Amino acid sequence: MINIKNIKKVYKVNKNSFEALSDVSLNIKANTIHGIIGESGAGKSTLIRLINGLEDYQDGSVDVFEYKNIIKLNKESSRMLKKRIGMVYQSFNLLERKTVLENVLMPVSINRKAKISDIKKAKELIALVGLSNFIDKYPNHLSGGQKQRVGIARSLINNPEILLCDEPTSALDPTTIKSVLELIKDIKSKFNITVVIVTHDMYVIKEICDYVTEMEKGKVIENGEVDEVFYHPSQLTTKKLLSSIGLNYELIISNNKHIKNKYILFFEKEIVESSIITDISIKFNTRINILYASITPNEKGIMVVHIKSNVNEILVSLKSLGVVVENV
Amino acid sequence: MFNNLDVDLFIKALQETVFMSAISTIFVGILGLILGVFLYLTSENGMLKNKFAYFILSLITSLGRSIPFLILIVLLIPFTRLILGTILGPSAALPALIIGATPFYGRIVELSLHEKGKDLVETGLSFGATTFNIVLKILIPESLPSLIRGLTVTAITIISYTSIAGAIGAGGLGNLAYLYGYARNKIEVTLVATFLIVLLIIGVQFIGDFTSKKLTKK
Numbered sequence: 001m002i003n004i005k006n007i008k009k010v011y012k013v014n015k016n017s018f019e020a021l022s023d024v025s026l027n028i029k030a031n032t033i034h035g036i037i038g039e040s041g042a043g044k045s046t047l048i049r050l051i052n053g054l055e056d057y058q059d060g061s062v063d064v065f066e067y068k069n070i071i072k073l074n075k076e077s078s079r080m081l082k083k084r085i086g087m088v089y090q091s092f093n094l095l096e097r098k099t100v101l102e103n104v105l106m107p108v109s110i111n112r113k114a115k116i117s118d119i120k121k122a123k124e125l126i127a128l129v130g131l132s133n134f135i136d137k138y139p140n141h142l143s144g145g146q147k148q149r150v151g152i153a154r155s156l157i158n159n160p161e162i163l164l165c166d167e168p169t170s171a172l173d174p175t176t177i178k179s180v181l182e183l184i185k186d187i188k189s190k191f192n193i194t195v196v197i198v199t200h201d202m203y204v205i206k207e208i209c210d211y212v213t214e215m216e217k218g219k220v221i222e223n224g225e226v227d228e229v230f231y232h233p234s235q236l237t238t239k240k241l242l243s244s245i246g247l248n249y250e251l252i253i254s255n256n257k258h259i260k261n262k263y264i265l266f267f268e269k270e271i272v273e274s275s276i277i278t279d280i281s282i283k284f285n286t287r288i289n290i291l292y293a294s295i296t297p298n299e300k301g302i303m304v305v306h307i308k309s310n311v312n313e314i315l316v317s318l319k320s321l322g323v324v325v326e327n328v
Numbered sequence: 329m330f331n332n333l334d335v336d337l338f339i340k341a342l343q344e345t346v347f348m349s350a351i352s353t354i355f356v357g358i359l360g361l362i363l364g365v366f367l368y369l370t371s372e373n374g375m376l377k378n379k380f381a382y383f384i385l386s387l388i389t390s391l392g393r394s395i396p397f398l399i400l401i402v403l404l405i406p407f408t409r410l411i412l413g414t415i416l417g418p419s420a421a422l423p424a425l426i427i428g429a430t431p432f433y434g435r436i437v438e439l440s441l442h443e444k445g446k447d448l449v450e451t452g453l454s455f456g457a458t459t460f461n462i463v464l465k466i467l468i469p470e471s472l473p474s475l476i477r478g479l480t481v482t483a484i485t486i487i488s489y490t491s492i493a494g495a496i497g498a499g500g501l502g503n504l505a506y507l508y509g510y511a512r513n514k515i516e517v518t519l520v521a522t523f524l525i526v527l528l529i530i531g532v533q534f535i536g537d538f539t540s541k542k543l544t545k546k
Binding site: 054078079080081082083089091093096107109110111138139158 | 461462466
């Protein structure tokens with residue numbers, strides 16, 4: 001769906017140049033939610049703007065849909081591409097002198113006169129984001145979360161195949177964040193679209209993403225399925241980000257170096273709800289001490305345990321029940 | 329203190345000042361908006377970034393603003409005579425007023441558009457819109473309250489310019505204040521003319537503030 005290859009992007013400010021992206025490659029699969037995480041200045045906002053051609057690049061290529069190397073597109077094709085991609089912003093970017101309905105219609109009405117069918121569509125989208133009572137209100141009358149919902153409804157009016165979200169929850173308070181993320185997830189499954197979401201918050205990745213790409217100083221430093229990255233983070237930065245949302249079992253392991261016979265257990269979604277540890281504990285009459293336990297975004301279980309005795313028998317038994325065991 | 333003749337003179341002068349100011353403000357509003365839009369578009373952050381075009385536009389704007397108005401009127405005498413056939417009366421003041429105030433408003437427009445320009449332009453581009461439609465349907469409508477405030481300041485500047493123009497033959501309250509008040513030593517005429525100009529300016533400011541507030545959807 002989206003194929004970014006060896007992109008180099010340099011900003012020139014007066015005589016100084018700054019490399020915003022250096023040799024970035026990334027493949028984003030259709031129908032997934034792909035998170036891009038990193039600190040400010042890591043290049044993630046630049047990266048997401050490559051996809052709809054808002055940013056140019058000096059080297060490499062960006063392929064989106066059937067378009068190859070989109071920087072080479074003529075103006076007309078470039079506008080066609082943009083119409084197939086919706087965008088949601090951190091600061092909402094609503095037009096303050098337009099009502100909610102007019103804002104949602106804007107991507108249509110800026111290019112041609114809105115038809116009755118467009119207005120009907122806009123009203124449906126406003127209902128979908130739960131703002132039917134605010135249809136004639138101006139953005140200044142709305143809360144941050146409501147503004148972002150208008151932004152999301154607006155991004156959908158042209159039936160996009162890709163939705164780009166640039167820090168969509170960074171200007172919102174914690175309770176609103178959750179509901180906006182749920183809305184994005186619902187929209188993804190309802191309209192079968194590909195979502196690319198830029199964030200600095202690991203919570204966003206944990207809540208809704210299937211894939212995650214981590215950026216640092218203009219480079220991709222980690223990339224993969226969220227579960228894979230959460231289980232086996234290779235970078236220190238990733239581990240720090242994971243600790244920020246309480247998902248760092250490695251920290252537990254290194255804090256408990258003195259304990260022998262520690263194991264990491266990975267539970268597939270299907271067996272998460274069965275009481276495997278208790279069953280085995282009773283069966284072998286052995287205490288199993290749980291040092292850490294968590295559920296990943298895709299509802300897989302992860303646990304760090306200390307097995308006091310009957311180690312080999314217990315491991316065999318765990319493996320036979322489908323638990324993946326790793327000695328640490 | 330005043331006889332009927334004086335009252336008629338004041339009414340005529342007030343009408344001339346309002347005429348000169350209103351016509352010039354309309355022209356300056358349109359021409360300044362166009363100038364300001366192009367200054368914005370060709371600037372460093374604009375959609376049609378063009379260093380050369382910006383330099384030329386900026387140079388013309390700065391030159392226009394730096395020539396004192398009185399000198400501008402004198403410089404424009406041949407031009408005014410060419411297009412209007414006279415250099416006397418309220419209409420004859422229009423070319424100088426328009427040429428003098430357009431660069432002033434152009435700069436104000438440029439600044440207004442810069443205020444929220446970056447985000448608005450990016451949003452418009454992401455809709456797949458053309459530069460023309462982004463300017464016409466997003467940038468100008470969203471900046472309208474700020475553009476109106478700028479036009480109010482410009483209109484007030486134009487009113488004071490008309491007094492200068494009046495002193496050298498364009499008619500209006502400035503002419504009255506100078507011709508009767510100073511030249512014929514009738515200080516009370518000058519005072520009344522001043523009072524009327526102040527009233528006019530307060531009125532314009534009030535209309536400007538009111539319109540701008542109405543247009544802001546708070």
